[in-house]
Amino acid sequence: MKKLSPEEYTKQYGDPVGPDCPPCELREAEAGDYRLPRRHPRSHKYHYGRALLIAGSRGYSGASVLAANACERSGAGLTWLMVPESIYPIAAARCDGAVVTPLPTTAEGGLSEKAWPAILAALRKADACVIGPGLGTGTEARELVKAVLREAECPLVLDADALNACAKEPELLTACRAPLLLTPHEGEFKRLGGDLSEGRLAGALRFCSSHPTLHLILKGYGTLLCCGEKVRVNPTGSPAMAKGGSGDVLGGILGALLAQGFAPDFAAGCAVWLHGRAGDLAAAELGEYSVTPSDLIASLPRAFQMLAAE
Numbered sequence: 001m002k003k004l005s006p007e008e009y010t011k012q013y014g015d016p017v018g019p020d021c022p023p024c025e026l027r028e029a030e031a032g033d034y035r036l037p038r039r040h041p042r043s044h045k046y047h048y049g050r051a052l053l054i055a056g057s058r059g060y061s062g063a064s065v066l067a068a069n070a071c072e073r074s075g076a077g078l079t080w081l082m083v084p085e086s087i088y089p090i091a092a093a094r095c096d097g098a099v100v101t102p103l104p105t106t107a108e109g110g111l112s113e114k115a116w117p118a119i120l121a122a123l124r125k126a127d128a129c130v131i132g133p134g135l136g137t138g139t140e141a142r143e144l145v146k147a148v149l150r151e152a153e154c155p156l157v158l159d160a161d162a163l164n165a166c167a168k169e170p171e172l173l174t175a176c177r178a179p180l181l182l183t184p185h186e187g188e189f190k191r192l193g194g195d196l197s198e199g200r201l202a203g204a205l206r207f208c209s210s211h212p213t214l215h216l217i218l219k220g221y222g223t224l225l226c227c228g229e230k231v232r233v234n235p236t237g238s239p240a241m242a243k244g245g246s247g248d249v250l251g252g253i254l255g256a257l258l259a260q261g262f263a264p265d266f267a268a269g270c271a272v273w274l275h276g277r278a279g280d281l282a283a284a285e286l287g288e289y290s291v292t293p294s295d296l297i298a299s300l301p302r303a304f305q306m307l308a309a310e
Helices: 006-013 061-073 085-094 113-125 139-151 161-168 170-174 186-191 200-210 246-259 264-286 293-305
Strands: 025-028 050-054 078-084 099-103 128-131 156-158 180-182 215-218 224-227 230-233
Touching: 006 025, 006 230, 050 061, 050 113, 050 246, 061 078, 061 085, 061 246, 061 293, 078 085, 078 113, 085 099, 099 113, 113 139, 128 139, 128 246, 139 156, 139 161, 139 170, 156 161, 156 246, 161 170, 161 186, 180 264, 186 200, 200 215, 200 224, 200 230, 215 264, 224 264, 246 264, 246 293, 264 293
Parallel strands: 025 230, 050 078, 050 128, 078 099, 128 156, 156 180, 180 215
Antiparallel strands: 215 224, 224 230
């Protein structure tokens, strides 16, 4: 992993590092940092974990499908997608191999409070959980996020609407007992209380100093991965990925790696590197304008092959 000076970081990523930026260990990720082990020839699906995805609402079925298909492509033994009944026919038809479970729905088309018993029972069996893609911002969605944060014992990824739920009650982020990973873009980061007035690096460090146990993935050009004073910058990715749904793909990759038992720090860095490299590969083939989130998923196998152990 290449060490970066503040000057090198600013020159490469255009993010100014002022004199008041908190001290940190700043490094740029490389493919060699994320070598993936070969699988044992006698292994089976239960060796590679159960990834639980809680996602989707009426009008936002695509987010749940993208996350589930990315999770499948990224090696989870079992991908379990829980969605409202309102979008079940769409999600079930478009998912490649995930187990899709329909649950009680609110009048607005999101997950109802009546779905909680099934969700929390599945959470107890999961090896990793991703909550938030397309979940909606209604009261019952926010209460569901709070319940999952209270009950989770496996690594938990908060994305999209789960982050927006926490923006209203930031203290929830300190109440979770499980390893917690956040994947905000800059707008979501600000809603969580993040301050970007001094730049992305300073903002990420100050946020993590107030939340020392969580892993922050601040998405954007030169995605930052921050935990405590340790910061890694991801060099992969391109403007071709600047499209709705790309973040849902990242959530699925991350959930799969966590379910397989990779440590949160490694899983976060590896998922971001793979996500960006898939975007690079898709852009090289299709051009920067025409890449879709599904193209990212289709490019994941080639990205994974770049990390395969000799």
